[in-house]
Amino acid sequence: MPKDLYDLGEAPPLGHVPKRMHAFTIRPERYGEPREAFAHEIVPVPELEPEHVLVYSMAAGVNYNNVWAAKAHPVDVIAMRRKQGRTEDYHVGGSDCSGIVWAVGENVRGVKVGDHVIVAPGQWDESSEDIRLGRDPVASTSMRVWGYENNHGSFGQFTLVRDVQCHPKPAHLPWDQAAGFLASVATAYRQLFGWYPNVVRPGDPVLIWGGAGGLGTAAIQLVRNAGGRAVAVVSSEAKAKVCRDLGAVGTILRTEFDHWGRVPDESDADAYAAWFGGVRAFGRAFWEVLGERRSPRIVFEHTGADTLPTSLYLCDNEGMVVTCGATSGFQADIDLRFLWMRLKRLQGSHFASPAQCRMAIDLVANGQVDPCVSEVVDFDRIGEAHQMISDNIHPPGNMVALVNAQRGQVGWEVDPVPGDV
Numbered sequence: 001m002p003k004d005l006y007d008l009g010e011a012p013p014l015g016h017v018p019k020r021m022h023a024f025t026i027r028p029e030r031y032g033e034p035r036e037a038f039a040h041e042i043v044p045v046p047e048l049e050p051e052h053v054l055v056y057s058m059a060a061g062v063n064y065n066n067v068w069a070a071k072a073h074p075v076d077v078i079a080m081r082r083k084q085g086r087t088e089d090y091h092v093g094g095s096d097c098s099g100i101v102w103a104v105g106e107n108v109r110g111v112k113v114g115d116h117v118i119v120a121p122g123q124w125d126e127s128s129e130d131i132r133l134g135r136d137p138v139a140s141t142s143m144r145v146w147g148y149e150n151n152h153g154s155f156g157q158f159t160l161v162r163d164v165q166c167h168p169k170p171a172h173l174p175w176d177q178a179a180g181f182l183a184s185v186a187t188a189y190r191q192l193f194g195w196y197p198n199v200v201r202p203g204d205p206v207l208i209w210g211g212a213g214g215l216g217t218a219a220i221q222l223v224r225n226a227g228g229r230a231v232a233v234v235s236s237e238a239k240a241k242v243c244r245d246l247g248a249v250g251t252i253l254r255t256e257f258d259h260w261g262r263v264p265d266e267s268d269a270d271a272y273a274a275w276f277g278g279v280r281a282f283g284r285a286f287w288e289v290l291g292e293r294r295s296p297r298i299v300f301e302h303t304g305a306d307t308l309p310t311s312l313y314l315c316d317n318e319g320m321v322v323t324c325g326a327t328s329g330f331q332a333d334i335d336l337r338f339l340w341m342r343l344k345r346l347q348g349s350h351f352a353s354p355a356q357c358r359m360a361i362d363l364v365a366n367g368q369v370d371p372c373v374s375e376v377v378d379f380d381r382i383g384e385a386h387q388m389i390s391d392n393i394h395p396p397g398n399m400v401a402l403v404n405a406q407r408g409q410v411g412w413e414v415d416p417v418p419g420d421v
Contacts, residue, residue: 038383061096094154202227250289305329372397
């Protein structure tokens with residue numbers, strides 16, 4: 001007999017949608033550090049909508065964006081959605097997911113009930129006017145990050161996504177591994193290969209900030225596969241070894257430098273000279289680990305305010321600094337002289353297209369890229385996992401939280417209910 005609520009890991013009959021579910025939520029009264037902001041609750045299962053599918057979440061990736069959601073900074077995502085007419089007074093995060101298509105709405109294409117899928121975090125309305133006129137969907141005014149800007153992410157037993165977000169899960173890949181890499185690998189792929197002519201070529205030096213994180217470990221492998229030469233910046237020798245093992249030609253310890261942050265005003269000659277000396281010393285360290293005096297043709301950014309001034313100075317003439325985030329702060333200084341006089345490019349990059357997602361999945365499925373899922377936590381540790389990211393004490397690579405899956409589980413068998421699909 002179908003029920004209205006199922007325990008974690010207890011499969012309803014395929015196609016039966018219960019009314020309630022387990023979820024890790026954030027509410028305004030708990031905003032603050034992630035370990036206090038997240039809580040295990042019972043909430044309604046999201047209502048199915050046209051062009052959407054309901055996915056039974058097996059495992060969920062843990063990303064930095066829900067640290068921001070927990071702290072309501074830089075955006076209060078619940079208040080933002082309520083201004084848009086949504087009624088939920090809570091947030092269910094999670095922007096990486098592996099799971100099973102459980103129910104489909106009207107006009108859904110490309111997926112069916114029972115499909116095993118990996119869910120991409122980029123969510124947009126394919127019928128929006130700018131997409132119909134040819135705009136890149138990631139640049140569409142309808143683009144939202146599912147599980148952050150939109151509610152009903154993968155930290156619930158069921159998650160509501162658009163059909164275009166669903167990609168086939170490689171059959172041999174465990175649920176926990178499948179849930180942990182797509183946001184990182186696809187984002188890094190677009191940064192390094194999506195902005196022609198500034199794409200990685202054989203022999204290209206590439207500077208990668210945060211080399212031991214999810215984005216960094218993906219970027220190192222992608223550069224290696226293309227014949228480029230990755231130099232990774234990390235905070236410890238243990239993380240440096242991880243990067244070298246993945247294919248970085250060398251590493252730099254950022255703890256050996258102290259010029260990070262906002263650039264001093266040139267009117268303060270001593271302070272500016274000290275900052276500029278730090279930048280040049282960092283540049284010499286790059287040459288030393290690379291083994292020759294060449295500047296990085298591409299600088300892989302996502303750290304923001306602390307590092308962007310150094311990135312723009314170091315970048316080669318006609319090179320590119322490409323960024324997808326700003327974990328150290330959003331207000332960053334740049335010296336425009338380096339930008340126009342050396343024909344450099346400062347490029348924003350946001351997630352990936354569906355085609356780039358498929359390429360990222362294929363690279364992992366074929367063993368060319370390690371998903372680098374370094375830690376798998378139980379469902380009730382979701383808040384703690386985000387606290388580790390906030391405190392920068394998380395392990396290298398990606399973290400994943402189990403939802404309905406068991407560790408290392410690959411498949412899933414459920415019994416259909418005739419007429420209930």
